[in-house]
Each structure stands twice: as structure tokens, then as C-alpha cells.
Amino acid sequence: MRPWECIFSPIFREAPCRRRLSRLLKSCPRNTRRKVMQLVSVKKALDGSIPAATHVEMRGWVRTRRDSKAGISFVNVTDGSCQDPIQVVAPAALANYQTEILRLVAGCSVVVRGTLVKSQGKGQSYEVQADEIVVVGFVDDPETYPIQPKQHTLEFLREVAHLRPRTNTFGAVARVRHSAAMAVHRFFTEEGFFWVNTPIITASDAEGAGQMFRVSTLDLANLPRDDKGKIDWHQDFFGKETYLTVSGQLNVEAYCLALSKVYTFGPTFRAENSNTARHLAEFWMIEPEIAFADLNDDANLAERFLKYVFAAVLKERADDMKFFEERVQKGVTARMEKFIDSSFERLDYTEAVSILQKSGKKFDYPAEWGRDLQTEHERFLTEEHVGRPVVVMNYPEVIKAFYMRMNDDEKTVAAMDVLAPGIGEIIGGSQREERLDRLDARMTKMGLHPEHYAWYRDLRRYGSVPHAGFGLGFERLIVYICGLQNIRDAIPYPRVPGLAQF
RNA sequence: UCCCCAGUAGCUCAGUCGGUAGAGCAGGUGGCUGUUAACCACCGGGUCCGCGGUUCGAGUCCGUGCUGGGGAGCCA
Numbered sequence: 001m002r003p004w005e006c007i008f009s010p011i012f013r014e015a016p017c018r019r020r021l022s023r024l025l026k027s028c029p030r031n032t033r034r035k036v037m038q039l040v041s042v043k044k045a046l047d048g049s050i051p052a053a054t055h056v057e058m059r060g061w062v063r064t065r066r067d068s069k070a071g072i073s074f075v076n077v078t079d080g081s082c083q084d085p086i087q088v089v090a091p092a093a094l095a096n097y098q099t100e101i102l103r104l105v106a107g108c109s110v111v112v113r114g115t116l117v118k119s120q121g122k123g124q125s126y127e128v129q130a131d132e133i134v135v136v137g138f139v140d141d142p143e144t145y146p147i148q149p150k151q152h153t154l155e156f157l158r159e160v161a162h163l164r165p166r167t168n169t170f171g172a173v174a175r176v177r178h179s180a181a182m183a184v185h186r187f188f189t190e191e192g193f194f195w196v197n198t199p200i201i202t203a204s205d206a207e208g209a210g211q212m213f214r215v216s217t218l219d220l221a222n223l224p225r226d227d228k229g230k231i232d233w234h235q236d237f238f239g240k241e242t243y244l245t246v247s248g249q250l251n252v253e254a255y256c257l258a259l260s261k262v263y264t265f266g267p268t269f270r271a272e273n274s275n276t277a278r279h280l281a282e283f284w285m286i287e288p289e290i291a292f293a294d295l296n297d298d299a300n301l302a303e304r305f306l307k308y309v310f311a312a313v314l315k316e317r318a319d320d321m322k323f324f325e326e327r328v329q330k331g332v333t334a335r336m337e338k339f340i341d342s343s344f345e346r347l348d349y350t351e352a353v354s355i356l357q358k359s360g361k362k363f364d365y366p367a368e369w370g371r372d373l374q375t376e377h378e379r380f381l382t383e384e385h386v387g388r389p390v391v392v393m394n395y396p397e398v399i400k401a402f403y404m405r406m407n408d409d410e411k412t413v414a415a416m417d418v419l420a421p422g423i424g425e426i427i428g429g430s431q432r433e434e435r436l437d438r439l440d441a442r443m444t445k446m447g448l449h450p451e452h453y454a455w456y457r458d459l460r461r462y463g464s465v466p467h468a469g470f471g472l473g474f475e476r477l478i479v480y481i482c483g484l485q486n487i488r489d490a491i492p493y494p495r496v497p498g499l500a501q502f
Numbered sequence: 503u504c505c506c507c508a509g510u511a512g513c514u515c516a517g518u519c520g521g522u523a524g525a526g527c528a529g530g531u532g533g534c535u536g537u538u539a540a541c542c543a544c545c546g547g548g549u550c551c552g553c554g555g556u557u558c559g560a561g562u563c564c565g566u567g568c569u570g571g572g573g574a575g576c577c578a
Contacts, residue, residue, distance in 0.1 A: 063539085064539065066535095066536095066537045066539095066540060067540095068534090068540095069534065069535065070534095070535065072536070072537085073537090074536075074537050074540095076538080076539095087537085087538080089537095105528090105529080120536060121537065122536095122537095122538075123538050141512090143528065143530090143546095144529090145512075147513095148528050150514075150527055150539065151513090151527095151539090152513065152514080211576095247578090270578085272577075275503085276572095276574085276575090276576090277571090279577070283578070286578095372576095374574095426578080427578080428578065473577090473578030474578090475578085476578060477578095485572095498569095
């Protein structure tokens with residue numbers, strides 16, 4: 001990069017910025033202006049990949065400022081590229097020292113140019129001796145700027161969702177989220193899977209996974225009616241009732257029965273009125289689907305998958321994991337390391353119920369064959385009884401979805417839940433019913449109309465094969481990795497009943 | 503949706519028996535220092551969530567609404 005080339009980047013197109021820059025440039029000594037300037041991230045400046053004495057430009061936001069009347073100020077600047085800020089040493093000789101540098105507070109945006117040097121002080125490897133600090137944006141009314149260099153509650157930060165990414169915690173969550181998402185894609189790619197983008201708008205009205213959000217362009221104040229006075233959905237955008245998807249599974253099965261190994265990774269919507277630390281109305285779901293595979297193959301895939309993603313995050317985001325360890329939940333790193341090192345226990349549902357009944361432990365709801373396992377049951381199994389991740393398999397038919405494969409006992413279906421210590425259920429999956437007659441029977445029994453699933457039934461008519469898959473809520477994975485308590489902190493802009501503010 | 507808890511300064515909180523409001527941080531001013539969420543002094547800053555009630559008097563007690571949190575159900 002040529003000297004000062006960076007000032008022509010889009011951020012400085014606004015006239016006031018350009019004028020300020022050109023004024024500052026004119027005031028710079030000639031030799032300074034000729035120095036070769038390298039635009040670097042805070043991460044690169046701190047990790048040793050840039051040699052000392054390099055002339056650098058950095059752009060970011062002020063975290064803290066400390067003044068020393070020995071003639072310098074220390075300005076900690078972060079650009080989000082890593083957990084740590086870089087310390088910028090601002091000498092009083094800077095042209096704008098009195099007028100601007102001493103007015104810097106948390107949140108101000110700055111462009112810093114200077115020399116990267118090994119730090120004289122403790123607490124950081126490198127620092128920048130500034131030749132120039134351009135204040136790009138001050139903070140209006142610093143007293144009311146919500147993000148202060150102190151501990152805020154996560155509840156408060158949810159109310160300022162547009163500013164919370166500037167905090168340590170949410171910067172770390174965002175970086176971990178990215179790292180985990182990339183690891184998901186990498187894992188599947190390395191295993192020969194293809195990413196399939198299933199539709200977000202769907203006409204399947206009974207996928208059996210909960211309340212759906214309606215999608216419509218009709219005028220709510222003036223709905224078209226048919227002769228019987230019912231809403232005439234033929235006049236709606238798609239000519240029929242449509243909703244936001246609650247799962248990409250049915251659609252991805254079609255691609256599975258052509259490309260063999262596929263997965264979805266996209267937004268999913270549930271209009272349930274559930275107000276808990278584990279539910280979102282809009283979340284990202286990962287749903288792999290494998291052909292010529294049974295429930296055991298599915299469980300094995302889930303195990304390899306989780307371990308791969310955890311290992312990737314531990315390796316790539318050690319700095320952020322250290323932060324979560326120290327400030328959010330002690331033991332998160334060890335928990336993941338243990339997870340990676342342990343083999344998953346396989347347990348039959350029937351066996352699990354029997355273990356629970358014989359445990360002698362008092363549950364609020366006693367375990368009973370034919371009823372779903374309660375959160376307290378799941379946690380007992382994975383945390384106390386086994387002490388590592390557990391896959392519970394083969395649940396009673398009556399508590400599971402229509403597409404799950406009937407077992408030979410005619411009482412259970414090939415479903416599985418992966419339970420993890422510290423969180424409970426993290427993955428739900430199943431082998432799918434590939435036999436058309438059994439699928440139809442199951443749908444009818446559950447009050448669904450096979451004719452509404454014509455295309456899904458076709459998959460069983462034309463070259464049907466055993467196949468299986470599972471679903472994983474991405475935010476639940478993030479909650480587990482980061483040691484968070486509430487899923488609303490694992491997604492940038494949480495959507496829950498009564499809240500879609502940002 | 504059900505059960506429980508909370509709401510006081512920009513933020514985190516204290517506020518005794520019902521007697522007219524406090525600290526730390528943040529902000530401003532000054533001092534000091536290669537500082538480390540610096541330190542010291544001073545200053546400014548309040549619809550005590552809203553509404554209604556009890557009382558001579560309510561941040562405090564009662565009712566109600568709103569908002570937030572925890573737990574349950576549903577689930578990923």
C-alpha cells in the first residue's frame with residue numbers, strides 16, 4: 001500500500017472528513033508523509049505478525065483513555081478483530097491533542113497512524129506510538145452513551161442491541177458464532193455433503209413442529225372473502241396459504257435422495273408463545289440428511305459433527321474462550337474439551353425410563369414409558385447417570401413426528417435425542433419412514449392428509465432408500481460453547497414473543 | 503400460556519420502623535502519574551416504572567397495568 005492511500009477509502013468520502021484529513025496532512029512533517037503506511041487490524045498488530053517499527057494505520061473505536069501529564073495519553077482502541085484492544089500512545093505534541101484527544105471517550109471512532117512498537121508497559125505485547133489520530137466520529141453526550149468500560153448486565157445490553165456488539169462479550173459471541181458457522185460448513189464439505197438452501201416460505205401447513213407465522217400480502221383491513229364468507233386465499237400472493245418455514249427437513253429429503261449427503265443451514269421460524277431462555281421465534285437451524293443410512297449412522301454423524309465444531313472453536317477462538325472462561329462461566333473450555341474426548345453413550349428410550357425409575361431420585365414428574373422425557377430426566381441421564389453425552393434412541397411412536405420410521409416392535413420409532421451435560425437436549429433426529437404404506441398409515445393415524453404431501457410421498461414411490469437426519473438449533477450450540485445462560489444473547493437480534501425492536 | 507421474583511441517577515446497586523434520596527462507576531473541572539476498567543479532590547445529574555388507593559406523610563404498605571428476569575410446558 002502506498003503512503004496515505006487509505007485516506008481515499010469510502011469512509012472518508014464525506015466532505016468534512018476529507019477537509020479535516022487534508023488539514024491534518026498539511027500539518028504533518030514531510031518525512032512522516034513519506035513513510036510507508038500499512039493498514040492493519042488490531043489482531044495482526046498484537047499477534048506478532050507485523051514486525052516492530054512498522055508504520056501502521058489502524059481504524060477502530062475507543063474503549064478507554066488514560067491521561068498522563070508526563071505528556072501522553074493512553075487510548076485503548078478496538079476494531080473487533082480480536083478480543084484485546086491495542087494501546088495507542090498519544091503524545092501531547094499531536095496537533096489535536098488538547099482539542100480532540102483529551103475529549104476522547106468510550107465509543108469514539110478514530111483512525112490512528114503511527115509506529116508499532118514493543119510495549120514498554122505491562123499488559124500488552126505491542127502498542128502504537130501515534131504520529132496522528134484522526135477523530136472520525138465523537139460520541140454525542142458521553143454521559144448517556146450506554147456502553148461504558150464496566151460490567152453491564154446482559155439484560156440491560158439486550159435493550160441496546162444495536163450497541164452491544166461493541167462490548168467484550170458480544171464481540172466474542174459474534175466471533176465465536178462466525179467460527180462455529182464456518183466449522184459447520186467445513187465439516188460437511190470435508191465429509192462430502194452439499195449445502196441445500198431450502199425455502200423459507202412454505203405451503204406445508206402441518207409439518208408438526210409448532211405454530212407457524214403466516215406470510216401474506218393481503219390487506220388485513222380488507223380481506224377478500226369467498227361466497228361462504230371465508231378468506232379467499234386464492235387471491236393471496238402465492239394463490240394459497242403460506243407460512244415461514246419451521247424446518248427445511250422435508251424439502252432437504254428430496255435432495256438427499258439425489259445427492260446422498262446434504263444439509264441445510266438457514267433461518268427457521270416458530271410462532272410458539274414460549275418465553276424461555278432456550279427458545280427464539282427466529283433461529284438458525286442445521287439439518288443434515290444422509291441416504292442409505294439408519295439411526296446408528298445418524299447418531300455417529302451427530303457425534304463427529306459436534307466434536308468437530310467444538311474443536312474448531314477451541315482452536316480458532318482461544319482468546320474469546322478465555323474471556324468466557326473468566327467472565328461468563330468458569331469451566332466452559334474444560335466442558336468442551338471433555339465433550340470432545342468422551343464417546344457418546346447410546347441408550348434405548350425404554351432402558352432410559354427404567355434407569356430413571358430405578359434411580360431412586362425424586363423427580364417432579366416421574367418417568368413413565370410412553371411419555372416424553374422431562375428436562376430433569378434428561379439432565380439426570382447425561383450429568384449424573386452417565387456423566388458424558390448420551391444419545392437416547394427409539395422413542396414411543398405416539399410422542400414423535402409422522403415421518404419417523406416405525407421400528408419392528410410396532411411401538412417405537414427410530415428417533416434420537418442427543419443430550420449433553422450442562423444443557424440437556426442439543427440435537428433431535430430420526431431415521432425417516434421410507435416405506436410408503438407405513439408412512440401413509442402413520443399420517444392418517446395422526447390426522448394428517450397424505451394428499452397434502454404428494455411430493456413428499458413421491459420420494460417413497462421413486463427409488464426410496466433408508467435415510468436419516470437430525471436438527472440442531474445453531475444458537476443452542478452457541479449458548480453451550482460460550483457458557484451463556486440465555487439464548488437471546490447468542491443471536492445478534494433476538495426475536496421472541498413481544499420483542500422485535502431492532 | 504402458567505407459577506415465582508424484580509423495577510431507585512447514563513450503568514451497577516444501597517435505602518433500617520412509613521418521616522421529603524445515597525454510593526461506586528460514567529460525565530465535567532482541577533491535581534498527579536508509562537498508564538492498565540489508573541488514582542486523588544470538587545461539581546452537575548432523580549417522573550424512585552405508570553395509574554389508583556391507604557395515610558398527616560409512601561421509594562417503602564395495598565390494588566392494578568406495563569416491562570424485565572427465573573422456572574414449567576412446547577421444542578431446536
